[in-house]
Amino acid sequence: MTWPWSIHTPPAGPEHAASAAVSIHDMTVAYHRKPVLWDVDLDIPEGRLVAVIGPNGAGKSTLIKAVLGLVKAVSGDVRIFGEPLERRRAWIGYVPQRESVDWDFPVSALDVVAMGLYREIGWFRRVRAPHRARSLDALTRVGMESFADRQISQLSGGQQQRVFLARALVQDARLYFMDEPLAGVDAATEQVIIRLLRELRDAGRTVVVVHHDLQTVQEYFDHVIMLNTRVVAAGPTAEVFHRDNLHKTYGGRLTLLEQAAQAVADTAGR
Amino acid sequence: MSAWTLIDAWIVATAILTALSCALLGNFLLVRRLSMMGDAITHAVLPGLAIAFLVTGSRDTAPMLIGAAVAGVLTAVLTQFISHAGRVEESASMGVVFTTLFALGLVLMVRAADKVDLDASCVLYGALELTPLDTVRLGGFDVPRAFVINAAALALNACVIGLLYKEFLVGAFDPMLSAAQGFRPQLMHQALMVLTAVTAVASFETVGSILVVAMLIVPAAAARLMTQRMPSMIAWSLLIAAASSVLGHLGAIEAPGWFGFRETSTAGMMAVAAGGWFGVALLFAPEQGLLAQALRRVGLRFRIGLEDALASLYRHEEARPAFRAGPSDFWLRRLWRRGLAEPGSKGWTLTARGRARAVELVRTHRLWERYLVDAANVRPDQAHHASERLEHITSSDLLDGLDTALDRPARDPHGRVIPRDSRPAP
Numbered sequence: 001m002t003w004p005w006s007i008h009t010p011p012a013g014p015e016h017a018a019s020a021a022v023s024i025h026d027m028t029v030a031y032h033r034k035p036v037l038w039d040v041d042l043d044i045p046e047g048r049l050v051a052v053i054g055p056n057g058a059g060k061s062t063l064i065k066a067v068l069g070l071v072k073a074v075s076g077d078v079r080i081f082g083e084p085l086e087r088r089r090a091w092i093g094y095v096p097q098r099e100s101v102d103w104d105f106p107v108s109a110l111d112v113v114a115m116g117l118y119r120e121i122g123w124f125r126r127v128r129a130p131h132r133a134r135s136l137d138a139l140t141r142v143g144m145e146s147f148a149d150r151q152i153s154q155l156s157g158g159q160q161q162r163v164f165l166a167r168a169l170v171q172d173a174r175l176y177f178m179d180e181p182l183a184g185v186d187a188a189t190e191q192v193i194i195r196l197l198r199e200l201r202d203a204g205r206t207v208v209v210v211h212h213d214l215q216t217v218q219e220y221f222d223h224v225i226m227l228n229t230r231v232v233a234a235g236p237t238a239e240v241f242h243r244d245n246l247h248k249t250y251g252g253r254l255t256l257l258e259q260a261a262q263a264v265a266d267t268a269g270r
Numbered sequence: 271m272s273a274w275t276l277i278d279a280w281i282v283a284t285a286i287l288t289a290l291s292c293a294l295l296g297n298f299l300l301v302r303r304l305s306m307m308g309d310a311i312t313h314a315v316l317p318g319l320a321i322a323f324l325v326t327g328s329r330d331t332a333p334m335l336i337g338a339a340v341a342g343v344l345t346a347v348l349t350q351f352i353s354h355a356g357r358v359e360e361s362a363s364m365g366v367v368f369t370t371l372f373a374l375g376l377v378l379m380v381r382a383a384d385k386v387d388l389d390a391s392c393v394l395y396g397a398l399e400l401t402p403l404d405t406v407r408l409g410g411f412d413v414p415r416a417f418v419i420n421a422a423a424l425a426l427n428a429c430v431i432g433l434l435y436k437e438f439l440v441g442a443f444d445p446m447l448s449a450a451q452g453f454r455p456q457l458m459h460q461a462l463m464v465l466t467a468v469t470a471v472a473s474f475e476t477v478g479s480i481l482v483v484a485m486l487i488v489p490a491a492a493a494r495l496m497t498q499r500m501p502s503m504i505a506w507s508l509l510i511a512a513a514s515s516v517l518g519h520l521g522a523i524e525a526p527g528w529f530g531f532r533e534t535s536t537a538g539m540m541a542v543a544a545g546g547w548f549g550v551a552l553l554f555a556p557e558q559g560l561l562a563q564a565l566r567r568v569g570l571r572f573r574i575g576l577e578d579a580l581a582s583l584y585r586h587e588e589a590r591p592a593f594r595a596g597p598s599d600f601w602l603r604r605l606w607r608r609g610l611a612e613p614g615s616k617g618w619t620l621t622a623r624g625r626a627r628a629v630e631l632v633r634t635h636r637l638w639e640r641y642l643v644d645a646a647n648v649r650p651d652q653a654h655h656a657s658e659r660l661e662h663i664t665s666s667d668l669l670d671g672l673d674t675a676l677d678r679p680a681r682d683p684h685g686r687v688i689p690r691d692s693r694p695a696p
Contacts, residue, residue: 032357065446068449068450069449069450070446070449070450086452089450089451089452092450094446094447094450096444096446096447100444100446101443101444102301102303102443105301105442105443106301106494106497106498106499106500106503107439107443107499107500108498108499111439111499111500112443115439115440115443115444115447116447118436118437118440118448118451118453119451119452119453121436123434123437123453124433124434125436126435126436127436151498151499167447
């Protein structure tokens, strides 16, 4: 058992590297007896930028939440770098959907970023000056340092998303899960976020992103998980992101399919 | 003026302790949007108390607190269970849970009243005025029991929130992150519910189960208007709670006399005073108050009027060296008073300072027109209206960015020169 106030070691070097960052075995999740994820078997390789795509209600967010233990799986086993979740929490950074929190909450952007350090700070201890300095650094990385003292409701949607991203960055995790970080953000923010995701990937981090825009999957991600309650396909984007799999994932949703087919065709023609 | 006695001092001191311990928790209930839960729990602890009476046959503090804590957690858990299993919204299931428990509590209280000395109306409305009569010996002094109990409740709340401030904060703001970090937000939530239940019981004798919810929520709600940060919100709520207690007691002994009545309940007047503070905050809070908002709107409108007058003078100067028409006398006089324009022999002209500001405005306006037409495909006639608004809110950084992005254009879409410096227009 780990004591809640025990000191957590920071992410270790490559000697700990396992073959997969995340291994999910036979996982099933149900809400009110309706299965949301069915028999998911997945290996997410380390050091990749991974998209999770699928139609609404396909279980994309649930997959992330189940891996993080935020929703209970009916069955199944999850390993993070070969170990159970409880032993790897310090290695994981999480960016929930922006709508999941109350942005009227009386905290500043810097306060929110510092929350990323709470686990490292540990139970009962306070946020101190060095933590605030690191939080400000993280805000600088997303171009938001001049908004550090703003109350969070005074930020635009894209700025709020950047604050969330800074909060994940400050944790310096090895594995990131992000739930729709590009949903509803302005073009400038999208570029900032994508640049940062690539930096993380290039630094050997694994980044798993729930993504909704099929047109940018090929441009942004190296690896893709196509989900519709079951895993339809998972693998390098170049191998699995094609018409057949999109059809299987999205069923008869033609407008989306056409977009994607167009995107595939455009890339093939380049 | 009634004489202020030692009794009054004890009443006010007890009232302050009650108000502080309630207000401290109220901050977290409020930011979690759980104000209703505070209401539910303060009612639902009643059966817990009654059962504790019935089982032990006494009014000892310990069984009461245990009964209340169990009832508090039960309310929180039942509410979540019913809203989940019955698929109704949380406030609906809260309504079901707390009214049922409250009714059950009242029935049990009436039964318990046969066995022990227990007054239902005292639990409902509190009897702050009577608390100095029931004392305990403490270090050689006779201290009211309610004072000791509420001091203990305040100490408990202050310790728990002091130690776990950060954990409560993240659990309230982002339970998902809190859970992902292993901070057990569910446990923190239940701890808050237990504290609320215990505080409610401690406050029953003083303010009663109905008014305790006013003490939980109103100071925090007023404090939220005063500030945008949690730590200062907590400080404000404590200040308002203490002020309400003092004012409440003064009001209870003084105010009725003005209307020819006898004294009224201090607890009731405390709630009224807290409500009064909320009203004051709503009107006069520095940023979020109604007055501040109105002033900001008026200030903005005035600045826009002034800027429009400046820009209009500049445009006329551009067309003809001087003229008489243009902005109304109202705005011209205000420009003059600020040294931005002056009346001359041939009409009104801009001063150097006025021209510098006017150039900036016109430049901003025309750059935006250029940008809207070139980059956003807006029709030139529509671009004017959008630019008319944008010119008042564009920072100099944004302006430079716009200029660079457009590659420093010389003319706007209507062919007019985009001014760059403030020499008089040729």
